[in-house]
Amino acid sequence: MPDRPLDLTVAIPVRNEESNLATCLQAIGTDFARQVVVIDSASTDATVAVARSHGAEVVHFDWDGRFPKKRNWFLRHHSPPTAWVLFLDADEILLPAVKREIAEALPHSPHQGYRLTYTNYFLGRRLRGGYPLHKLALFRVGEVEYERIEEDAWSQCDMEVHEHPIVSGSIGFIRHQIDHRDLRGIDSYMRKHNEYAAWEAHRLRASRRDPEAVRTWSRNQRLKYRLVTTPWGGLVFFFGSFFLMGGWRDGSVGFAFAVLKSAYFVQIACRYRELQQPQRLQG
Template sequence: MMAAALPVSVCIPVKDEALNLPACLAGLGDFDEVVVVDSGSTDGTVQIATAAGATVLQFQWDGRLPKKRNWVLKNHVFKHPWVLFLDADERMNEAFANELRSVLPGTSHAGFWISFTNWFMGAPLHHGDVFHKLALFKAGAGEYERFAEDAWSHLDMEVHEHPVLEGTAGEMKSRLEHQDYRGLKNYLARHNEYSSWEANRFLWLHSADASAWLPLNGRQRFKYRYLDRWWLAWLYWGVSVWIKKGFMDGMNGFRFGMLKRRYFGEIRLKIQEARRTGKSA
C-alpha cells in the first residue's frame, strides 16, 4: 500500500534553474502539491516544472517589498497546513520524508530548522559549519523578515532573511542535500551578490533604531554587530575548519573554508568602501 501524501506543500522559488530543477523535482514523489515560483526564466525551467506536474506561478519583482517568498505566502492558498521552501539545488530524501511523517502530526512547533549536507566542487562536505535554515513552517504562522532595502537590494528573493514566526521552532534531525550543478563559477558570482547585500544590511542596521535588531536571532546579531572587524573572517575560518573539523573533509574542506573566509573579508571591504564614498556596496 502506498503511503499517504505528506501534509506539506513544497514551494520552490526559481530563475533559470534548468540544470538543478529536474533532480530537485525527482525526489518529491511523497508530496502532492509542488509550487514553482518563477521569475521569468528563459532556459526551459518552466517547461521542466510543468512537465513534472508542478503548479507554476510567475513573479515579477518591482524592486520593492514583498520579495518572492513573502509574495507567494500572501498570494497562493497552499493545499496543506505546512509549507516547505526548497531551492532548486536542494534534494529531498527518504529519511527526511519519513521524519516529516512521524514528527509533524504531533508537534506543537510552528516551524522547523533544516540542516543540509553541502556539496562543494563535486563532493559532499560532512564536517565544518553545517548550513541550516528555517525553511519549514505552518502556513499563516509568519513571514520572512522585511526591512527597507529598496535603495540597494538587487535580489528578488529572500536569501539571508529568516522567517519570523508566531510560535516555537524545532529542528529536524535528518539532513537534506545542497548540491548546485552549476559549479564554482556560479557559486563565486552568487556570493559576490550576497556579500554586497550583507554589507548593505550591516550599514542599514547600524543606522537604524534598536527595533531593527529585534527580529534577528543570536547568530545574526553577532554577525551583523561585527562584520566590519578584521578578525571575524578568521574566527569563522578557525571555528569551521578546526573546531567543527572541516579539515576532516580533506583539501575540499580547506578550500571551502578559505572561500568562506574570503567572503567575510569581501563584506568588510565593501563596508569600508561604502563608508568612504557614501555609496551603497
C-alpha cells in the same frame, strides 16, 4: 511514508533551473505533499516546461527591487491552502529518510516551524566538515513570514536568502539531511557570494538606522554581524570552520572552502566600510 499526502505545500523558487529541477521534483514524488508549486522568475530555459511535465503548479514572479521578495510575495499573494509550507531550492533533494521524518513530525506537531539541515558540496565533493548548513524552511502557513527589509534594489537577489523567518512559537529540528547538490562550479559560487556580500553590507548599514529591525535578529545573525564589523571576522570564521568544525577532514578542498568563506566575511566588512564613507575621492 504517509498513507496520503501531507497537509503540506512544497514551494520551489527558481530561475533557469532546468538542469536541477527534474531531479528535485522526482525526489518529492506525487504522494508526499498535497501541493507542489514552482515560483518562476522569468526563466529563459526549459524550467517552466520541466515543472509542468512533473505535475507542479507554476506561478510567475517579477521583482521590482523592493519588498516583498519571492518567498514573502508567494506567502502573501498565493497563500498555500495547506497547514504547512516547505521552501525548497531546485538543487535540494528530499531523500527518503528526511521525508519519513517530516511525515512523522507534522501531523501532531506542537511547533510553529522546523529547522532543517543540509549536506554541503564544494568543488564537486560532498564536504564532511565545516560549519553545518541549516535553515528554518518548514513552517505553518499564515503564522510566519521572512524578515521585512525595506531595500531599494541593493542587488539582483530577488529571493530571500539571508532574511530569516520570524517565528514567535517553538521550533523543532529535523535530524536527517536534505541533499544540497550545488554543483554549479566555482564561477557560480564566486558570483553568488559577491552578490550576497553586497546585499549584506547594505542590510547592515540600514540596520544601524533601524533599531527595531535588530530586535528580530536571531542569535546567529547577531554574532555574524558583530564579527563582520571587527577586523577579525574572517579569521574567526576560518578558524572555526577549518579547525573546530572539522573542515580539515576534507583536506585541501576543506581548506579552500574555509578560506573563501572567510574571504566572504572580509568582503562584507570592506563593502560596509565603503558604504560608510561620505564620498569617494575623485581622481
